[in-house]
Amino acid sequence: MCRHSGVASSAQTVPSDREVLPTNVKPTHYDLTLEPKFDGFTFDGEETIDFDVKEDTDFITLNTLEIKIHEATINGTKITDISYDDAKQRVTFKSPNELKAGSEAKLYLKFTGELNDKMAGFYRSSYTEDGKTKYLATTQMEPTDCRRAFPSYDEPAAKAKFTIHLIADKELVCLSNMDVKETMDVSDSKKKVSFNTTPLMSTYLVAFVVGDLKYVEDLSFRVPIRVYATPGSEHLGKYAADIGAKTLKFFESKFDIPYPLPKCDMVAIHDFSAGAMENFGLITYRTVDLLIDTANTNVHTKTRVTEVVMHELAHQWFGNLVTMDFWDGLWLNEGFATWMSWFACDSLYPEWKVWESYVSDSLQQALSLDSLRASHPIEVPVKRADEINQIFDAISYSKGSSLLKMISKWLGEDDFIKGVSNYLKKHKWGNTKTSDLWESLSEVSGKDVVKVMDIWTKNIGYPVVQVEELGSGKLKVTQNRFLATGDVKPEEDKTLYPVFLSLKTSEGIDDSLVLDSRSTTIELPTSDDFYKINANQFGIYRTAYLTERWSKLGRAGVDGKLSVEDRTGLVADAGSLASSGFISTVALLNLVKSWSGESNHVVWDEILTRIAALKAALMFESEELNNGLKALTLDLISNKLEAIGWEFSDDDSYDDQQLKSLLFGSAAASDHKEVVAFAKDAFAKFVAGDKKAVNPNIRAAIFNTVARTGDSETYDQLYKIYTNPESIEEKLDALRSLGRFSDPEILNKVAGLLLQTDIIKPQDIYIPMQGMRTHKTGVEKLWDWLLVNWDAIYKLLPPGLSMLGSVVIISTSGFTKPEQKKAVEEFFGTKDTKGYDQGLAQSLDIISSKISWSSRDSDVIAKWLSENGYDTKSKL
The missing domain is CATH 1.25.50.20 (Zincin-like fold)
Incomplete structure (x- = not known):
């Protein structure tokens, strides 16, 4: 958001207390028909799920929530034994006949669901037109709300193919992940729209929209790009369509992998809980994050729309084509899409100088949240559905992207992009865990990315690097856990991070220095009195100097010795260190007054x-x-x-x-x-x-x-x-x-x-x-x-x-x-x-x-x- 025969690329031990479905069967294909009914805000559904039977069994368990099942058969035989586990959001169908390992099974279901107003699953969105309230039906499946739309294996690793059919009034537009295969009349007023079958994909990326919609189109890319909105607003999608075409072309080139679907639709939704959602081929957005009048917008909104569109399009490869194995790898999706949106924005709009803004935006969001004791690791264990939504935060997005920015600097941007491309090619249509990306980056760069990055992804928080001046051009640098509350306990300060010191002096920048112990001594290469740790603010840490050094750095900023990123980072560090008690607030006030x-x-x-x-x-x-x-x-x-x-x-x-x-x-x-x-x-x-x-x-x-x-x-x-x-x-x-x-x-x-x-x-x-x-x-x-x-x-x-x-x-x-x-x-x-x-x-x-x-x-x-x-x- 703003998120082949596919199996996880390498074996992974599932925690015993993680709530996941049984593995006795594996879904391979869903044939799904849905009809939203706006008069009573319900929908009727029919689906047939094809399964590979993995072991001798007599039951199939699916995720379901707020759905009433009217009829069920397995391989044509009626099922009478249906049991629900509401707490775990599951339904189990007991088969009258045993299902043999190595065979295939077809589960047919007929059901009714609620076209809810919770902005989750298959839901209704309202808007006013000519003084009347109107509705459209749309979806938000991530992370675990596909089960509200249809019973399913609602887990990211359970990739399958989907053939979707929508029944609606003839005047309404029907959209889904794929292009339309055929449209048939089912009555004088109703039609059935059938879409081509999707490639392998996770349930959280399935999407469909039914409503009165108009579109603008950009045909400058290899596949059509359309922006849909309710009537009267569609012209405001022109900017996003143009951005979409440029961005898809850019990503195809960088990843060296063609955009994998035959079309790309983007839809403005009036009721939307997030900023946007990267559904494969049918991306949905909050209206303010997609539709703009470029002649009458402000610079912040234009930048925001650009970055959100780029973020969701990056997901089409990173997240959709290759998907994390489970939600503890959410940062793989969101951190990368965040970094990639800034990377694309910098490449396509260099005059915006977005990497300068990055230091005051994504990096500070990450450092602010991660300075709290109640933060969490980038790679965070999640066990239940209700825990997953809580990790869609600045750690998964901003700290994740800041870590990738730090890695790209360490490895070099070219090696980083090549490693990512290799990772996507190796695992396309499958599922991965974090170490798979590290291994691809290690193979390209020759550096031990796995060892270094495991420390950053699996531990909570980050260090403050305290700098002591020993005289004779020597510095002692020491790392400790940083907390905004300033009350770190000994047991919270055991992790030693590989800290890239990136020492800036009048001689240039030395990127070879790494602090991977509690403290070390380094020697300045010049006799003058200018230095700064964390040049251009690539590192994920705070730097604490002696009081007089803050004053000297303030003068260095005035004298033009510090980049925009340096100056921004110094103010941010001073502010955060003052609030936590590492330095006096006077040092912050003196610094900003001098600038x-x-x-x-x-x-x-x-x-x-x-x-x-x-x-x-x-x-x-x-x-x-x-x-x-x-x-x-x-x-x-x-x-x-x-x-x-x-x-x-x-x-x-x-x-x-x-x-x-x-x-x-x-x-x-x-x-x-x-x-x-x-x-x-x-x-x-x-x-x-x-x-x-x-x-x-x-x-x-x-x-x-x-x-x-x-x-x-x-x-x-x-x-x-x-x-x-x-x-x-x-x-x-x-x-x-x-x-x-x-x-x-x-x-x-x-x-x-x-x-x-x-x-x-x-x-x-x-x-x-x-x-x-x-x-x-x-x-x-x-x-x-x-x-x-x-x-x-x-x-x-x-x-x-x-x-x-x-x-x-x-x-x-x-x-x-x-x-x-x-x-x-x-x-x-x-x-x-x-x-x-x-x-x-x-x-x-x-x-x-x-x-x-x-x-x-x-x-x-x-x-x-x-x-x-x-x-x-x-x-x-």
Whole structure:
């Protein structure tokens, strides 16, 4: 997401407590017919599954969930003995006759399922057209929801072929993984669309869509690429279709393997729990991640759509053609697709310089989550279906991709891509585990990738490398486990990572140095006083320097000795180390103050992110202290903001747009008088009908600003924009801004909308919550809302799906005080946390980190602000 005679490529011992189906039979082919019925939100199904019988047996067990089976036969003989195990989501069919090893068996089933509104399995998505609510039927099978659509061997290693037929009203479009074989009338109003049989594939990649859809097409690639949407929006798919054609051509060349299917469809879905899903040949997307008006979009959305499309297309090879053996190898899918999307984006759009952004984006997401005690290894054991959704997180995606980036640097990009290509060719149509990739990379590079990478994938966390200066040009570097809470226990600090030190000096970069012991001594090759560990920030670790070295590195940044990646990484390291207590927050503040002349938007993004993290930790401290941080922010950005302004033109480069929007938003949030006045004036013109008054690049900041300072009239105006938008981007910007109001009564109104699914779709519930989490009143309101509405939240977002954990994190992680943490622990101490326990534990870790930071350094920060002339006594 945003995820031959096929057997696992090498033997793998399945843990005895892993919940998997029996191996007495193996599915080889599904012939499936489904008919969605929108009047009662059900679907009728028939399927015949062909099995190879592996051992003498008299039963077949399948996964199933919320499906009613009406009829079953094995090899034409009726089955009367059918038993269900609801806890394990299974059904077992007892055969009247014994099935002999080496034979084949046909299981026929007739059933009915629910066309649910949970965005899982075979489900319904709603939208409004001409004032009427309309529906389409679509699928989301990953990770374990194919069983909601039809009884199946719902495990990634149980690859089979699928022949799919859909029955629907004649005017509706029917889509599936493959191209259409034939269409037949079954009545005056109904048709049956039969699709060609798929290659071998896993159940989680099966997909079908039925609805009123239109498309745009790009024929510049070898196979047709179509983007489908509900009528009136299809033209907004042109950009994605163009990106798709370029990307498929690029991947074919890099992997040296043709795209394996006869077509590639991409579909915009109005209700979608993730960003996108890589179903083989029929990729589904949240509308905002596929459809854009390039003339009226902002630079962030354009970049996001580009990367999401590239991510899902990378999956067509890595994940679909070659698939992990089980879900503990999820990172193989998601980490690689994430890395490959950045790689493709850099190759096709070099002017975007996306690898610079990578350091402040994917790498920091990975390091942030993995600094929590409640993180997990990249390769994480999972046993039950309800555990799997919890690992679709920044470890599988961002740490996984950061590890691959580190490997590509170590091996060299050419050897890395060649090793990946060999891996795909060797295992195509089959299943693999992580070591299979390492072995292919080892064969190409001649390096022991297996030994090195096993340490990184099978252990939780990462190190902080502490640097001591011994004099005479010698450095002592020592690695220890890093935790955001700063309270590492001896038993948590036993793993020694192979750390690529990548020493940068005035002589260049030495990539040969590896710290694979607790500590070692290295010698600088020059007599001058410049060095930096982790050149260009390829390594997955933090670097802690002595106080005076931070100051020297700050000057080196000003003097042009550090790359964008270096500067970004230094700010990120300083911020993280300050929050955990490894260094004083003064070192962070001195560093960012010395870089107020910075001109790169990525470095600015990291600077402002780290100040925002400090503000979040001090949110419940004094108003004076928070005003001082606003004054600091304004002082840092004022010269650059004055130089570039916030007017946009067609001549602005990608970097110009990024920097202008970033500084404008920061200035607005810090009460810059001219910026706030501009925002209010532009908004007034906008609601009066001048849609050009608000540039898309700063629309979110303008909406947030007028909400933060606004009244009930402003609320009504933003709510009207949300309910009658001109674009999906405008709609979501308005929705997010609703959480920014500071008036408690208005926030009560916003909280009251969160569970009204006719107003806010469940997929979007987190968006206004994100706005609320940015300020003290909002954080408190979120918690009150969770307490009062927990049962309704739990029902709307059941723990088997991924969104409940996200809602728990957003509703609790804004706290910064011990008594607040205790309240969270006491509330959930009486709840069944199965399915979201990891998210809850991570949130408690985040709160603990902020408690430590604010209690340890709030006085130090206040003193520094005062000494540096930032007014902490009065409102700005």
